Amino acid sequence: MPLKDLPRAAQPREKLLARGPESLADAELLAIVLRTGIKGKGVLQLAQELLEEPGADSLGGRTGPGFGGIAGLLQACPDELARIKGLGPAKRAQLLAVLELARRALAQRLRERAVFDSPQAVTQYLQLHLARKPHEVFAVLFLDHQHRLIAMEEMFRGTLAQTSVYPREVVLHALQHRAAAVVLAHNHPSGGVQASPADVALTEILRSALALVDVRVLDHIIVAPGAGLSMAQQGLL
Known part of the structure; x- marks a missing residue:
């Protein structure tokens, strides 16, 4: 379902502002970062698929877009993200920016204590x-x-x-x-x-x-x- 069809109070951005980020599921937080879905797939569905456990073929290669949760997605390298249908340059840039902010926040903590x-x-x-x-x-x-x-x-x-x-x-x-x-x-x-x-x-x-x-x-x-x-x-x- 497109975000615009959800009740306003259930839309991730409005829910975050009203109740705080801890009230949102991982897929809802990721949907805020991604902002839009792709043709035939809403942003919440795209976010949920990215967080699913990755499939594997008989040779151990990846099948499907899942990264096994937020940690797996944030640890993905640019080449892995580029291979996922629906993650164009803008969305990849947003995810990589979030990853770099997380790195810098942790580095700051380690420099201070x-x-x-x-x-x-x-x-x-x-x-x-x-x-x-x-x-x-x-x-x-x-x-x-x-x-x-x-x-x-x-x-x-x-x-x-x-x-x-x-x-x-x-x-x-x-x-x-x-x-x-x-x-x-x-x-x-x-x-x-x-x-x-x-x-x-x-x-x-x-x-x-x-x-x-x-x-x-x-x-x-x-x-x-x-x-x-x-x-x-x-x-x-």
Whole structure:
């Protein structure tokens, strides 16, 4: 049903203004961002389809437009959005702008307080940056003496199975940022976030290298779409 055919009090924008954003379902909030539907499909129906669980063919490819909820949609890369019928340049720009605002809000929070005052925010921040990348990325969060975020850098890229990480480069960047501590991070494009023996070994190598310049490794976080693992919380550091 087109939004204009709904009772005024039930239309998402009017409902938000009258009752607050918490009163709206995810699809209603997304409909406000998208603003319009496409031929033969109202904006609420389009929003609901984007939030559905994605289908998969026998080869593991995506069938259907769903991203598995708000988190999956906001973590989608531009190429994924471009392949969805009904998401033209304007709608994609709106969604990407919302994603960037979310990233910046989380980054501001991490710059204003110690990262371990809000460990969930650290994982969310890394998920927004890394979780849905099609290739493996190794990143480092550089922290000051109060463990507040100075900068995050994506330092190395690899294939789905392996990333080459050079400890010397991590140490040099830590010195350039005058960092007192770091949080290491990488994504698993294939899905799960279980730490492999190689992940543990790499963490130990980097911890030893950074200790030589008095920089602590506080954690190594692994992210994938909808999942995250802290190696520190798992007792692997």
